[in-house]
Amino acid sequence: MSTLSSQEIVELTRKYNYGTWRFQKGWTPMHIADAEGCYLITGDGRRLLDFSSQLMCSNLGHKNQAVIDSIAKQAQDLAYAMPGYATEARAELSKLLVEVLPAGLNKFFFTTSGTEANEAAFKIARMYTGKTKIIARYRSYHGSTSGSIAATGDPRRWAMEPAGKGQGVIFGPEVHCYKCPIKHTYPSCGIACADYLEHMIRNESDVAAVLVEPIVGTNGVIVPPDGYMPKLRKICDAYGVLLIADEVMSGWGRSGEWFAMNHWGVVPDILVTAKGITSAYVPLGLCATSEKIAAYFEDHYFAHGHTYEAHPMTLAPAVATIHEMERLGLVERARSLGGYMEGKLRELMERHVCVGDVRGKGLFWAVDLVKNKTTKEPFNTYSDKVAGKVLVVDQIAGKVLGEGVTIQAWVSHFVVAPPLIVTKEEIDRGVAALDLHLSIADGLVE
Ligand code: PLP
Numbered sequence: 248m249s250t251l252s253s254q255e256i257v258e259l260t261r262k263y264n265y266g267t268w269r270f271q272k273g274w275t276p277m278h279i280a281d282a283e284g285c286y287l288i289t290g291d292g293r294r295l296l297d298f299s300s301q302l303m304c305s306n307l308g309h310k311n312q313a314v315i316d317s318i319a320k321q322a323q324d325l326a327y328a329m330p331g332y333a334t335e336a337r338a339e340l341s342k343l344l345v346e347v348l349p350a351g352l353n354k355f356f357f358t359t360s361g362t363e364a365n366e367a368a369f370k371i372a373r374m375y376t377g378k379t380k381i382i383a384r385y386r387s388y389h390g391s392t393s394g395s396i397a398a399t400g401d402p403r404r405w406a407m408e409p410a411g412k413g414q415g416v417i418f419g420p421e422v423h424c425y426k427c428p429i430k431h432t433y434p435s436c437g438i439a440c441a442d443y444l445e446h447m448i449r450n451e452s453d454v455a456a457v458l459v460e461p462i463v464g465t466n467g468v469i470v471p472p473d474g475y476m477p478k479l480r481k482i483c484d485a486y487g488v489l490l491i492a493d494e495v496m497s498g499w500g501r502s503g504e505w506f507a508m509n510h511w512g513v514v515p516d517i518l519v520t521a522k523g524i525t526s527a528y529v530p531l532g533l534c535a536t537s538e539k540i541a542a543y544f545e546d547h548y549f550a551h552g553h554t555y556e557a558h559p560m561t562l563a564p565a566v567a568t569i570h571e572m573e574r575l576g577l578v579e580r581a582r583s584l585g586g587y588m589e590g591k592l593r594e595l596m597e598r599h600v601c602v603g604d605v606r607g608k609g610l611f612w613a614v615d616l617v618k619n620k621t622t623k624e625p626f627n628t629y630s631d632k633v634a635g636k637v638l639v640v641d642q643i644a645g646k647v648l649g650e651g652v653t654i655q656a657w658v659s660h661f662v663v664a665p666p667l668i669v670t671k672e673e674i675d676r677g678v679a680a681l682d683l684h685l686s687i688a689d690g691l692v693e
Pocket of ligand 1: 361362388389390464494495497521
């Protein structure tokens with residue numbers, strides 16, 4: 248037992264740590280002392296319903312005994328062996344991944360984060376194709392280190408420019424039917440945003456890969472229209488360009504399929520994932536590649552690796568997580584609760600003028616706030632955030648917290664993504680807390 252008081256825990260954390268993606272001033276971290284199922288328990292004993300699975304990663308919920316046991320057992324049996332060795336956890340997980348990943352993604356590189364898994368994917372794509380450029384899209388996030396932040400389309404990249412600029416990354420249009428950047432309307436547009444990516448490939452030389460989040464996560468849970476992914480697959484095939492799917496957030500049942508790409512029956516050449524792979528019990532990332540890429544490296548040097556790659560302590564809980572997801576039927580559960588969640592969020596949109604759009608799949612949804620329903624102008628932009636302004640969504644999230652519900656707010660929307668074990672009653676409770684405080688934004692609508 249710690250001898251520190253709750254107040255000391257907060258003060259020491261605040262004094263000696265950076266609060267990320269924010270000004271340090273004004274950061275008072277909340278003390279989380281315990282957690283159980285869909286709830287976090289604060290240092291002063293409040294139970295908070297986690298309506299975003301922390302960072303859309305605690306998919307199984309907290310205190311899953313099978314995952315806890317797997318960690319304890321692995322620590323007893325073998326805490327570490329260097330990556331060149333074979334371990335039971337590595338073999339077991341590999342066998343399971345072949346079963347749950349889209350067919351043909353059979354060769355794995357394990358990391359300790361989504362960021363590193365993307366870095367691995369970029370290097371592998373460049374080594375395999377002998378080409379450099381990666382086409383990413385504006386509304387996207389792929390990680391925070393130099394390569395992955397350079398491939399991030401959203402303004403989090405700006406802080407690293409010009410140092411991180413380029414790195415062989417160019418940006419194409421996002422697929423965002425609600426706020427189409429070229430003001431087209433689906434389906435009459437014929438999915439012109441995919442055609443434009445083809446135009447880019449034709450007019451650039453040296454393109455190694457197209458990088459997409461199949462369902463865009465932090466940037467607003469953007470689900471592409473059904474024809475987009477199959478069209479992109481065809482374009483990539485026609486030009487010998489690899490398709491990389493970043494499923495760090497969208498994977499592991501979150502959208503009602505094991506992986507979001509399954510919604511469209513499209514298999515990428517490289518799939519990157521993390522977060523739900525261990526339900527955040529331990530840090531693990533995965534870069535899974537196709538057999539043709541694997542075959543290439545049989546007689547070409549694989550120039551990549553980490554000390555903590557394929558760390559046994561990260562792999563054993565992933566095995567337990569997958570078994571638990573299967574035992575509890577969580578992929579099916581996310582799919583079947585998706586309709587319920589959608590109904591509740593659509594009611595919210597009807598009741599509040601500030602809600603411009605709700606969109607998502609499974610248990611992965613955005614509630615998008617707009618100041619003006621016609622122009623779809625948001626209340627805030629990322630520039631307001633880096634200027635230290637108090638954002639409307641953060642004000643609302645603060646009030647929702649007062650109701651005992653935590654929710655992730657990002658610039659001008661909320662990400663609603665509770666643990667996949669959530670009940671209908673808990674969905675009702677989370678939506679009701681939002682319902683109570685969206686009136687803050689209703690009052691600001693023009
Ligand atoms: N890719 C996507 C789609 C993400 O959502 C994230 C994190 O939110 C990352 C990559 C980076 O993963 P990590 O934070 O584990 O490095």
